[in-house]
Amino acid sequence: MAIPSKTPLHQCGVALLTVLFILVLMTTLVVYLVEDNHMAVRRVSNHRDFEQMYQMLVGNEQWAIKVLERDMKENKTDHPNEVWNNLLPETQVSEGKMKAVVLDLQGRFNLNNLANKDDLWYPLFQRLLRVLEIDEGLADAIVDWIDADLDVSGHYGAEDPEYLLANPPYRSANRNFASTGELIWIAGFTSDIVNKLAPYVAALPSSTKININTSSIPLLRALSPQILTEPAAESLQSGQGDEGYEDIEAFLAASELAGLGDVIAPLITVSSRYFEVRGQAQFGRLSGIVYSVLEKDASTQQVKIVQRRRGFS
Ligand SMILES: [Ca+2]
Ligand SMILES: [Ca+2]
Structure with missing residues (x-):
């Protein structure tokens, strides 16, 4: 028996399905092409925004360097009424804004002064902890974090055997702090303690004295063996x-420091070598912040970048 041929109605249905299939395919293709074009435009736009924002951040840093270099030539002291301390308030620019703040890092206690428990910095740091209502015993854990040996200092000290029990395990640094952010890794330092201490400390590449012209009140109180009143x-x-x-003689002549000149003089200065510039920039959809540690070199009369951390979003 002969196979019946397909009816015109059946053929019409197949043709309709084919047309619909082609339509769906073309629609998908158009949507894909539009999306791809949109992504390409967005990629170019993001790249442009990033470049602009990055140049603004670099500009902040360079501006801080120029201001500090000029300051070096103008005077031998560093204090809050100088131009560097009022560098760049938030400023609107085309499609964005920028801001830069300079901090004198020697207005803070340098944690890297604590490598030797026997000198004057250790008791000063203990006093600072006491002023901030932090257990002064924690100074021992910082000494152990920095010193090269694995001998535990005092009741609160901690070396590798304690850190290797952590999950995940790690070792004590046994070198200078690269950043105050390391504090959170040290035995006994909770995030509350770190947040309380952080505004008063710095981690500088070399041993430094405290600039009495930019020091915080808690650090000024801790300078004296008998903690000063607020x-x-x-x-x-x-x-x-x-x-x-x-x-420093003008400072030590104050009645509050009578009889303390010999003890305090080795700890203080009226000028600073290390500063931090916190530069912020926003352009288009992107924003970023750069923290740069700057060092004044008195011999060359120039300022150089010795450390830089970035954050973009
Ligand atoms: Ca100055
Ligand atoms: Ca150690």
Whole structure:
């Protein structure tokens, strides 16, 4: 028996399905091409925004360097009324904004001064912890984190055997802090303690003295073996006047420090070598921040970048 041929109605249905299939295919292709074009435009736009934002961040850093280099030539002291301390308030620019703040890192306690428990920095740091209502015993854990040996210092000290029990295990650094961010890894330092201490400390590449013209009140209080009262420290700070203390003798002549000159003199200075510039920039959809540690080189009268951390979003 002959196989019946397909009816015109059946053939019509197949043709309709084919047309629909082609239509769906073409629609998908068009959507894909539009999306691909949109992505390409967005990629170019993001690249442009990133380049602009990056140049703004570099500009912040270079501006801070120029201002500090000029400051070196103009005077031998560093104090809050200088141009570097009011570098760049938030400024609107085309399609974005930028801001830069410079901090004198020697207005803070340098954690890398704690490598030797026997010198004057250790008791000063203990006093700073006491002023901040942090257990002063934690100073031992910092000494162990920095010193090259694996001998545990005091009750709160900690070396590899303690850190290797952590999950995941790690070792003590046994070298200078590269950043104050390392504090959170040290035995006994909770995030609350780190947040409380962080505004008053720095991690600098070499041993430094405290600039009394930019020091915080808690650090000024801790300078004296008998912790100064807050009003006494405020009086010392206001004694800077508009120009800052010209030399350490002028500072030590204050009645609050009578009889303490020999103890405090080795710890202080009126000028700084290390600063941090915190440059922020936003352009289009992108924003970023760069933290750069700058070092003044008195011999060349130049300022160089010795450390840089970046964050983009
Ligand atoms: Ca200066
Ligand atoms: Ca150690």
